[in-house]
Amino acid sequence: MRLTKAGEYAIRCVLYLSTLAKGIVASRNEIADAMDIPRDFLTKIAQQLSRSGIIEIIQGPKGGFRLGLPPEKICLLDVVETMMGDIFFNECALRPQSCSKSCTCAVHTVWVKARTQIRETLREATFAQLAEDVKNRDLYFGKGS
Amino acid sequence: MRLTKAGEYAIRCVLYLSTLAKGIVASRNEIADAMDIPRDFLTKIAQQLSRSGIIEIIQGPKGGFRLGLPPEKICLLDVVETMMGDIFFNECALRPQSCSKSCTCAVHTVWVKARTQIRETLREATFAQLAEDVKNRDLYFGKGS
DNA sequence: GATAAAAAGGATCTTGTTTATCCATTTATA
């Protein structure tokens, strides 16, 4: 049960953009180099992030990516669910009709609780906070330890 | 981010055994039929559960599976981690040395929190409770709705 | 307009994991 590479890369990309001044565009190559993301894979990831409004893509020379929302309006949950779909640990917790047994059973209530908790935790973590922390520590940019 | 079939089947298997009187052995076919698990797949699942002591396997005629521990000593976390390995959402949360960037960053503390929460929730859910609930509701055995 | 930088979109490919099945071998009851 783990974060996919696509999810990890997406977080790094949004985090990078969140550390820039408002409205600044960073090119795909710049982001890929800085955050250690395969260039062409980043293309696909950016397309998904763009479809859910988390980033904007600018084409043409001087093009690249920038945030589509202020970083305090973007949370880890947004990015994770964009890249990996809904978080659920058991079909029943989200799609009761797909369970061959009854779905009110005790097991499912545990999954629902787990799902709710993790979504809440990921929702509380905004990229404004994350970027601030990263900037303060000089992390993620080769300056820190 | 979801439970695998193997994880789901393992839970159903242990739940079935937990509803039986202490020490009772159920054959592989009985469990497979009752809980809608592919017979040969259940073999593999049982081997894993047996290696971590959750169930015991009895060979020969009248053989089958039974719990290796009292059901109040088995929790969802045990079964899930046996079948799916450690729960972690990000490499760094568990293996700091594998992260190419610094691992004290703010993102990782969020993953650590999420991981801790879900493990706690799954640890609290024992099969004694789960089986009791299932028996009370006549669920999981075709008698309920 | 023409040029060129930069991203899109589609196709493909590799790799790994999950799920499932088959069969010869081992175990142990009666």
Place this chain on the structure above:
DNA sequence: TATAAATGGATAAACAAGATCCTTTTTATC
């Protein structure tokens, strides 16, 4: 000793993840 029942190893099929390549489209600037 015969037989019921599970093991263990091998293999296959299905699917998802990760990565890469190439042609087309967009658009800033000369």
